Amino acid sequence: MINTIVFDLGGVLIDWNPEYLYRKLFTDEAAMKDFLTNITTPDWNEEQDAGRSLEEGTTWLVAQHPQHEANIRAFYGRWEEMLGGPIGGTVKLFKQLKDSGRYKIYALTNWSAETFGIALQRYNFLSWFDGIVVSGTEKMRKPDAAFYQLLLSRYQVQPAQALFIDDNLRNVTAAQNAGMQAVQFTGADYLKTELQRLHIL
Structure with missing residues (x-):
């Protein structure tokens, strides 16, 4: 029982959906999807869920993809905008x-x-x-x-x-x-x- x-x-x-935020930051839907799939990946986010600090996770990802720094920093900097x-x-x-x-x-x-x-x-x-x-x-x-x-x-x-x-x-x-x-x-x-x-x- x-x-x-x-x-x-x-x-x-x-x-909770990152697209709520990133639709404000991207004008191209395909580019947004690519960013969320291949840059701020679910596996990367889960490392923060598992206890890695947001600062450490963000710094690491910016080092991997410096051309996307502003959008990467928005992930946690504007995280609240992902909440429905x-x-x-x-x-x-x-x-x-x-x-x-x-x-x-x-x-x-x-x-x-x-x-x-x-x-x-x-x-x-x-x-x-x-x-x-x-x-x-x-x-x-x-x-x-x-x-x-x-x-x-x-x-x-x-x-x-x-x-x-x-x-x-x-x-x-x-x-x-x-x-x-x-x-x-x-x-x-x-x-x-x-x-x-x-x-x-």
């Missing part, structure tokens, strides 16, 4: 789960420790969690098995009694490997259907 729900944040509860609003349908489901009183609810997020405070100030529903484990603080990240085990041990969660929700299939697979049930988030409607199928809602 499920008694614990574990949410990812970005892409599940919070709309809450993903309303998922927040509504979160509130239903919270109000039921039947579940412990945690977040396991890949997020820089230096920027997470901005999210805490902006999204009041983050205070609803029974605990949040932030990769940048712990200096490990999804899909590393140790990051999942940290949450399970810290909050004394039995993996077989936990449901993990993430938009990234890689992270969903890692949660399943840790013994949790898991759902890949593709939208609030699909998530609601899955929660009903599992008799959680």
Whole structure:
């Protein structure tokens, strides 16, 4: 029986997209896509999520691509402009789960420790969690098995009694490997259907 729900944040509860910023900085869509794919790559950003300082990550990348210095520095210098609003349908489901009183609810997020405070100030529903484990603080990240085990041990969660929700299939697979049930988030409607199928809602 499920008694614990574990949410990812970005892409599940919070709309975060670098394109929100870079559409202001590029006039050419293809050039913007190329920059985000090949310069400020997801792998590079995840190093900051895993604990590398924003300054160190930025300095390193500027050294690799000095011709893109201004746009690279904007990534964290104007990072807040990448944040959209809450993903309303998922927040509504979160509130239903919270109000039921039947579940412990945690977040396991890949997020820089230096920027997470901005999210805490902006999204009041983050205070609803029974605990949040932030990769940048712990200096490990999804899909590393140790990051999942940290949450399970810290909050004394039995993996077989936990449901993990993430938009990234890689992270969903890692949660399943840790013994949790898991759902890949593709939208609030699909998530609601899955929660009903599992008799959680």
